Amino acid sequence: MSSYQPPAMLSVSQALQLMASAARVADEVEQVPTLAANGRVLAEAQVSGMNVPAMDNTQMDGYAVRAADCASGSASLPVSQRIPAGHVGTELAAGTAARIFTGAMIPAGADAVVMQEQCEFKDGVVTVNHTPKAGEWIRRAGEDIRDGAVILPAGTRLRSQELGLAASVGLAQLPVRRKLRVAVFFTGDELTMPGEPLAPGAIYNSNRFTIRALLENLGCEISDFGIVPDTLAATRSVLRASAQAHDLIITSGGVSVGEEDHIKPAVEAEGRLNMWQIAVKPGKPLAFGEVGQAFFVGLPGNPVSSFITFLMFVRPFILRLQGVQHGLAPRAYTMRADFDWPKADRRNEFLRVRLNAGGGLERFSNQSSGVLTSTVWGDGVVDNPPGQAIARGDSVRFIPFSELMY
Numbered sequence: 001m002s003s004y005q006p007p008a009m010l011s012v013s014q015a016l017q018l019m020a021s022a023a024r025v026a027d028e029v030e031q032v033p034t035l036a037a038n039g040r041v042l043a044e045a046q047v048s049g050m051n052v053p054a055m056d057n058t059q060m061d062g063y064a065v066r067a068a069d070c071a072s073g074s075a076s077l078p079v080s081q082r083i084p085a086g087h088v089g090t091e092l093a094a095g096t097a098a099r100i101f102t103g104a105m106i107p108a109g110a111d112a113v114v115m116q117e118q119c120e121f122k123d124g125v126v127t128v129n130h131t132p133k134a135g136e137w138i139r140r141a142g143e144d145i146r147d148g149a150v151i152l153p154a155g156t157r158l159r160s161q162e163l164g165l166a167a168s169v170g171l172a173q174l175p176v177r178r179k180l181r182v183a184v185f186f187t188g189d190e191l192t193m194p195g196e197p198l199a200p201g202a203i204y205n206s207n208r209f210t211i212r213a214l215l216e217n218l219g220c221e222i223s224d225f226g227i228v229p230d231t232l233a234a235t236r237s238v239l240r241a242s243a244q245a246h247d248l249i250i251t252s253g254g255v256s257v258g259e260e261d262h263i264k265p266a267v268e269a270e271g272r273l274n275m276w277q278i279a280v281k282p283g284k285p286l287a288f289g290e291v292g293q294a295f296f297v298g299l300p301g302n303p304v305s306s307f308i309t310f311l312m313f314v315r316p317f318i319l320r321l322q323g324v325q326h327g328l329a330p331r332a333y334t335m336r337a338d339f340d341w342p343k344a345d346r347r348n349e350f351l352r353v354r355l356n357a358g359g360g361l362e363r364f365s366n367q368s369s370g371v372l373t374s375t376v377w378g379d380g381v382v383d384n385p386p387g388q389a390i391a392r393g394d395s396v397r398f399i400p401f402s403e404l405m406y
Contacts, residue, residue: 009279011386012348015313018275019288022295023320026247028178034166037158039219039406040176041322046152048169051142056106057085060137063119063126064089064098064110073131079124083107097126106138113137145169155325177323182215183242183294184208185225187235187253187263188301193227206372207252207306211299214310215250217406218318235266243270243292247321250314253301263287263298271296279386281347282369283309295321302369308350308381311404330403332383334395339363341390348386352378353398361398380404 010018029043058064064083069075080096083089085103092098092109099121100106100113112132120127145151151165152158158166158174166174191205192198205227215222223246228238242249251263264287267273271291278286283305287298297314299306316328338360341351352374353361361382364374380400382390390396 009277009284009347010275011279012312015275015278015280015286015288016316019313019317020320022274022288022290023317025323026177026180026321029175030178031173032176034163034171034174037163037166037174037176038160040158040174040179041324042152042154042156042158042162043175043177043323045150045154046166046171046174048145048147048149048151050145050169051147052145052168053139053141053143055141057103057139058100058106058113058137059102059139060113060115061101062113062115062137063128064092064100064107064113065128065132066092066094066110067112067132067134067136069095069097070112070114070128070130070132073129075128076125077128079121079126081107097128099126111135111138153325155323157319157322157324157327179219179221180248180318180321181223181246182220182248182250182318183223183225183246184211184215184250184252185228185238185242187228187230187251189230191227191253206303207299207301210303210307211250211252211310214307214315214405215318218315219322220318230262232262232266232269235262236270239266239270239291239296243294246294248318249291249294249296250299251297252299252306267291267296267298278309278313279347280309280312281345281349282367283312284347286313288313300369303372304352304375305369307372307375311401312350315404330399332397332399332403335398336360337363337382337390337394337396338392339390340392341384344387344389345384346386349384350381351384352380353382354379361396375401 077097079099081089082099083104084101088105089098089107092107098107111134114128114130114132118130152162156162186205186208190202192202194204212222225238225242228234267289271289273289275288277284283300285300286309289296299309319328339362351367352364356362364377380398383397383399
């Protein structure tokens with residue numbers, strides 16, 4: 001099939017651009033209840049059919065008044081009515097006040113609310129110890145959302161706050177992209193599942209747990225093909241099976257160039273390979289291509305390499321496939337390095353770090369691609385460009401894990 005010739009290592013930005021340009025959005029749309037839409041991607045812009053608030057209402061418990069009636073700063077007014085939230089009062093007569101509670105509709109005739117702490121009530125009369133201005137403590141109709149306004153653009157990944165916003169204008173259902181269908185499998189005769197005896201030379205398959213959890217965080221439907229024997233025939237067979245009815249295939253392990261690494265020849269035989277190596281540390285051997293109608297990503301086998309390359313490359317690719325249009329790149333923060341990193345690498349490094357009490361970043365002592373404890377200890381990574389040494393006190397680019405998990 002394909003006669004792939006590996007080019008020189010791509011930069012991080014080149015690899016991201018290559019993957020972004022290849023992405024095809026899953027185009028099927030389904031209507032789901034707003035209560036069940038958490039984590040889904042909005043397929044169409046949502047427009048409000050109402051003002052929010054729908055009517056002028058009070059921000060405070062207190063008394064609705066006519067401001068002109070309280071110009072003296074110590075006006076005494078008979079209380080003519082009581083208006084709890086959810087109830088509609090009658091028009092406020094001049095020279096009277098209405099007892100009113102937070103969220104209640106402002107009665108016609110009233111133009112201000114005086115908070116109860118500035119009032120004294122006795123025998124049906126309230127003394128207003130304040131000179132209110134017209135509009136005081138009143139939330140105006142449409143102050144938050146205007147009728148006809150776009151409240152959520154297409155391509156929005158729905159979180160709790162977006163769902164609340166949709167509900168606030170009465171949207172009971174939302175049009176969303178279907179869930180992305182992702183197949184995963186893991187190569188390596190040395191891999192053993194937790195709970196099974198660990199034979200000499202074997203390791204537990206931590207990547208299966210890490211990658212599945214990351215995919216679940218992104219709202220994907222996962223088909224797990226398990227651990228695949230280290231043979232070309234077995235790898236090709238599972239590739240063919242996993243390409244059926246899936247948008248993306250993700251593997252872990254077998255992407256290097258050893259005699260027991262079968263991912264490259266298997267993908268070349270069943271599809272095509274568009275990218276093989278990236279100038280990134282950890283995680284240089286990252287494969288990208290297509291098998292049938294499914295995209296293919298081969299992650300490195302070392303657990304930190306697998307974790308970091310998923311976050312930096314696979315996550316934004318998945319978001320594009322889902323139709324996300326906003327926030328594809330994680331937010332990064334300029335922070336102070338409270339460590340030295342004197343040896344510059346020719347690759348883009350992602351150093352595991354955490355925040356310290358002094359507002360700086362400290363580095364995990366062992367940056368090896370096999371030290372998974374660094375990902376639990378750390379709060380994020382320093383995105384260190386190629387050829388860049390770091391001295392204590394330097395400003396560095398920090399990406400929190402919180403920006404990368406969902």
